[in-house]
Amino acid sequence: SQQGEEDPQALSIQEGENATMNCSYxxxxxxxxxYRQNSGRGLVxxxxxxxxxxxxxxxxxxxxxxxxxxxxxxxxTASRAADTASxxxxxxxxxxxxxxxxxxxxxxxxx
Amino acid sequence: EAGVAQSPRYKIIEKxxxxxxxxxxxxxxxxxxxxxxxxxxxxxxxxQFQNNGVVDDSQLPKDRFSAERLKxxxxxxxxxxxxxxxxxxxxxxxxxxRGGETQYFGPxxxxxxx
Numbered sequence: 003s004q005q006g007e008e009d010p011q012a013l014s015i016q017e018g019e020n021a022t023m024n025c026s027y028x029x030x031x032x033x034x035x036x037y038r039q040n041s042g043r044g045l046v047x048x049x050x051x052x053x054x055x056x057x058x059x060x061x062x063x064x065x066x067x068x069x070x071x072x073x074x075x076x077x078x079t080a081s082r083a084a085d086t087a088s089x090x091x092x093x094x095x096x097x098x099x100x101x102x103x104x105x106x107x108x109x110x111x112x113x
Numbered sequence: 114e115a116g117v118a119q120s121p122r123y124k125i126i127e128k129x130x131x132x133x134x135x136x137x138x139x140x141x142x143x144x145x146x147x148x149x150x151x152x153x154x155x156x157x158x159x160x161q162f163q164n165n166g167v168v169d170d171s172q173l174p175k176d177r178f179s180a181e182r183l184k185x186x187x188x189x190x191x192x193x194x195x196x197x198x199x200x201x202x203x204x205x206x207x208x209x210x211r212g213g214e215t216q217y218f219g220p221x222x223x224x225x226x227x
Binding site: 033037042046047094095096097099102103 | 157
């Protein structure tokens with residue numbers, strides 16, 4: 003079963019705009035990770051946020067985590083056409099168990 | 114540092130045939146994962162190895178899928194016989210350790226079963 007569910011399923015924006023994707027999950031987590039997948043390629047790790055963190059930045063990426071609401075958001079600022087990809091959240095339940103991936107948000111950045 | 118290697122990149126077979134995929138993880142990574150990703154969905158874990166032992170194969174359809182990781186390095190995933198619903202991308206990933214570690218993915222093998 004997939005614990006994380008991304009919202010929206012698809013998002014289309016103009017280059018230069020910000021893109022926000024959300025992830026909701028059901029059970030407690032140790033950490034939450036975001037991955038990007040370009041068409042026809044494997045997944046690439048973007049950022050990891052631990053359960054005791056509320057916000058994390060990496061370049062143009064900003065991730066927030068609200069464990070009380072069991073939700074996370076990924077913000078991409080000043081988007082570029084190269085950001086066009088699918089974005090997945092993955093939850094780590096801890097205790098050395100495996101990551102569970104959501105169904106993804108398909109982001110299209112129009113030039 | 115070399116990434117996760119997978120081959121072949123593409124495979125087309127007819128139903129009831131067999132197929133095998135190969136994965137070579139990042140050097141030194143003890144944990145290796147095989148995922149199945151159906152179009153429009155996120156990756157679903159099929160099997161997880163820690164060195165050459167199986168940690169989790171609860172979602173592996175064992176009547177037709179098998180996997181091995183001899184010597185704790187590269188791994189092979191086999192499907193025999195294939196069904197139409199096996200059409201998907203098969204992703205291999207590796208991580209330094211078990212648990213919620215960052216995973217590094219290969220490019221995947223796209224399988225089409227006709």
